[in-house]
Amino acid sequence: MGFGVSVSEEVNTERVRELKEFDDTKAGVKGLADQGITKIPRVFHHPPDEQVKVSTSGGEADDIPVIDLAEVDKDPSLRQGVIDRIKEASEKWGFFQVVNHGIPVTVLEDLKDGVCRFYEQDTEVKKDLYTRDHKKPFVYNSNFDIYSSPALSWRDTFFCYLAPNPPKPQDLPAVCRDILLEYGTWVMKLGIALFELLSESLGLHPNHLKDMDCAKGIISLCHYYPACPEPELTLGTIKHSDNSFLTVLLQDHIGGLQVLYQNTWIDIAPEPGALVVNIGDFLQCSL
Template sequence: MESNYDRRSELKAFDESKAGVKGIVDAGVEKIPRIFIHEQNMQYNVNVSDSSCDSKFSIPIIDFKGIDKDVTLRDNIVNKVRDACENWGIFQVVNHGVEVTVLDEIIDRIRGFHEQDLEVKKEFYTRDFSRSFIYNTNFYFYQAPAANWRDTIYCSMAPSPPNPAELPEICRDTMTDYSNEVMKLGLAISELLSEALGLKPNHLKDMGCVEGLSLLGHYYPACPEPDLTMGLTKHSDATFFTILLQDQIGGLQVLYENQWVDVIPIPGSLVVNVGDMMQVTSLQ
C-alpha cells in the first residue's frame, strides 16, 4: 500500500477542488486525508515539553499608553521592548491605539469570507502570486512534507494598495481600514525598535523597513483528528516584524527554553513577533 500511494495526485485533486480544508469539514469526513498527517512533527512534539498550561513562563505584555506624552515612560517602554526582543522575540501589546471595533471587525470579516458559499470563494482560489488577492490552502502545499490544517487569504496592502474592485466584497472595506491602522502602529513599533538598538527613532523607517504590509487571514476549521495534524507548524517569520491578531480561542504558542508557551489572548491586544530580517539588521 505504501508503494502505491500517490501523494502528488492527492495534493492535485484537493487543490483542484478549490474547496480548501473548510470543504473537507463541510463534507463530513471522519478521517483526515493522508496529505495532512504530520508524522515527523508528531514525533518532534514528543521530545519537547508541551505542558504550556502548567508553564511558569508567560510572554511579555507591554502597555503603550502614554508612549508619546512622557519621555520617562517612553524610555521605560523602550527598555521593555529591548528585553522582550532579546529574550523572547515576541511580546504582547495593549493600549496600542487601534480601536477594538476595528480588530473585531477584521476577525469577523475574515471568518465571513472563509465561511461564505463555496462558489463565491472559488473565484479567488489560486496559486498565482501575481494576483492582488489570494485564497488557498498552504503556500508551500506541494513542497511541504505534510499540509497544514488551515485555509488562508493573502493580500499585499502596501506600498501599492490593491484595486478595491479586486478584493472580496465581504471584507473589502475592513481590510483597508485595518491595514491603515496597522501601518500607523507598525511605524510606532519601528521607532521603539530603533531606540532599543540605540539608534534614532526614524532609523528603521529610513531604511525602508516599514514600507510594505501584507495581510494574511488564517482560518482553522474544526478537525476530526487533531492529534494527527497541525494548523501551523513551528517556524520563524522572515519579515522585520509581524503584528498578530488572535481571536479569543487562542492556539498560538512560542518555543521558550525548550517549552511551548501559550500566548494567552487578551481582548483588544496585539502580538508583535520579531522576524528574521530584524535579527539580521540588528547585527549590522
C-alpha cells in the same frame, strides 16, 4: 533486464494524486470540514515527533510580556520604561504583546468578522478567487507549499499586499474589502511607532529602522482553522519563523499560538484588545 517501480515511487505518485485531488476542489480545508468528515486525509498526517505538545509553562516568569503603549508619546519617563521592556522582550523572547496600541477594538473585531465572512461564504463563491498565482492582488488557497511540504497543515489562507501599493478596492472580496483596507491604515501607523521604539531600544535615532524602509510594506495574511475531527494527527501551523521585519498578529478568542523558548512550547494566551508582535528574520539579520 527487468524494469519496475519502487515502493517509494508508487507512494509518491499516489501522494501527488491525492494532493492534486484536494487542490482541484478549490474548497480548501473548510470544504473538508463542511463535508462532515470523521477521518482527515493522510496528506494532513504529521509524524508524532513533529507534533506540538501542550505547554508545561505555568508561572508569570513564563509569560510573554504584555506592554502598555497608552502614554508612550506623552510621558518621557514612561516611554523609556516601554523601550526598556521592548528591548528585554525582544532579546529574551523575540515576542511581546501590546495593548492600548491605538487601533480601536471595534476595528480588531470587524477584521475578525470580515475574515470569517469570507471563509464562511459558499464554496462556489470562493472558487473564483482560489489561486496559486502570487502575482494576483488577492490570493486565496490552502497550504501555499502544498506540493513541497512533508505534511499539509489544517489551514486555509488568503493574503494581499496593503502597502506600499494598496490593491484597488474592486480587487478585494466585498465581504471584507473595507475592513482590510482600514486595518492596513491602522497597522501602518502602529508599525511605524513600533519601529521607532525598537530603534530607540538599540540606542539609535527613532527613524533609523523606518529610514531603512522596514515599515514600507504590509502583507496581510488571514488564516482560517476549521474544527478538526482528528487534531492529534495534524497541525494548524508547523514550527517556523517569520521572514519579515515585524509581524503584528491578531488572535481570536480561541488561541492556540505557541512560541518555542528554551526547548519548551509556551502558550500566548489571547489578551482582549492585544496584538502579538514578533521580531522577524529580516530585522534580526539587519541588525
